[in-house]
Amino acid sequence: MPGTVQSIERAAAVLRLLAGGSGRLALGEIARSLDLAKGTAHGILRTLQHVGFVEQDRASGRYGLGTGLLRLATSHLDVNELRSHAINWADPLAARSGEAVRIGTVLDGQVQIIHHVFRPDDTFQTLDVGALLPMHATALGKVLLAYRAAGAVPATELDRFTRRTIRTPAALAAELQQVRDNGWSLEAEEMTPGIASVAAPIRGYGGLVVGAIGISGLVERICDSHYRPHQHLVGYVRDAARAISRELTR
Numbered sequence: 001m002p003g004t005v006q007s008i009e010r011a012a013a014v015l016r017l018l019a020g021g022s023g024r025l026a027l028g029e030i031a032r033s034l035d036l037a038k039g040t041a042h043g044i045l046r047t048l049q050h051v052g053f054v055e056q057d058r059a060s061g062r063y064g065l066g067t068g069l070l071r072l073a074t075s076h077l078d079v080n081e082l083r084s085h086a087i088n089w090a091d092p093l094a095a096r097s098g099e100a101v102r103i104g105t106v107l108d109g110q111v112q113i114i115h116h117v118f119r120p121d122d123t124f125q126t127l128d129v130g131a132l133l134p135m136h137a138t139a140l141g142k143v144l145l146a147y148r149a150a151g152a153v154p155a156t157e158l159d160r161f162t163r164r165t166i167r168t169p170a171a172l173a174a175e176l177q178q179v180r181d182n183g184w185s186l187e188a189e190e191m192t193p194g195i196a197s198v199a200a201p202i203r204g205y206g207g208l209v210v211g212a213i214g215i216s217g218l219v220e221r222i223c224d225s226h227y228r229p230h231q232h233l234v235g236y237v238r239d240a241a242r243a244i245s246r247e248l249t250r
Helices: 006-020 027-034 038-050 067-075 079-097 139-146 169-182 231-248
Strands: 054-056 063-065 100-107 110-117 185-188 195-203 209-218
Touching: 006 027, 006 038, 006 054, 006 063, 027 038, 038 054, 079 100, 079 110, 079 209, 079 231, 100 139, 100 195, 110 139, 139 169, 139 185, 139 195, 139 209, 195 231, 209 231
Parallel strands: none
Antiparallel strands: 054 063, 100 110, 100 209, 185 195, 195 209
C-alpha cells in the first residue's frame, strides 16, 4: 500500500493551523508550531499562496487563509444545508435570550440573512430572511469579515449609517482583530439607532467559518450603559454557534 505524501500532509497542517488560529500568523510562528524549518514552512506557504489557499498581509507580512480556500470550503455547503443544521439551535437561542435570532452568510460582499427567528414576545416584527446587510456595521458581518482572507478589509472609507458606524479601514481592522481575539462580535447602534447585536462564528470542516449566528434587540437589553454586552447573552450565542458547528462536522 503506498505511503502518504509528506508535503501534502505538511500543507494540510499549515491550513489547519491558520484555520484554527485567532488571527494571521507570522512565518516564525507557523514554523515553530509545526516544528518545521523556516525554509520549509516558507516554501509551503509560497505554494499555497500561489494557488490562492493562503494570502499574506502586505503591511505585517503575516499569513491567513486565502479566498480560494474559503470559496472551496463553502461551495459544498449550500444555504439550505446550513439552515437545516442551524434551525434546531436558533429557536432555543431566541427563547433563552429573549431576543431575535438571525443566521447569515456572505453574498457578494454583504451579509445575507438565511434564517430569522422572531423575538419571543407580541411586538410587531418583520421577517429579514433574504435581506442583505453591510458587513462592517453588523455583528454578523464583523464575524464573517474577521475570519475571511488577509486583506479583506476595504481600502476606502466605509458607508455611514449612524454616528457610531465604523468609518475607516484602520478602525475596522482593529475591530476585526478584537473579534478574532474574543471569538464573538458586538454591534451597538452602528446600523440602527437603539439596536444592538451579538454574533459568533459557525465553523465547518477544518475549522473554516461558513456562517454566523447572532441575537439582536434593544441596546439597553443587550448592553450595559457603557455599550458592553451582557456576558450571559454572549455565552448563549457562543454556545449556539458551537452546537451548530458540531452538527456540521459530524
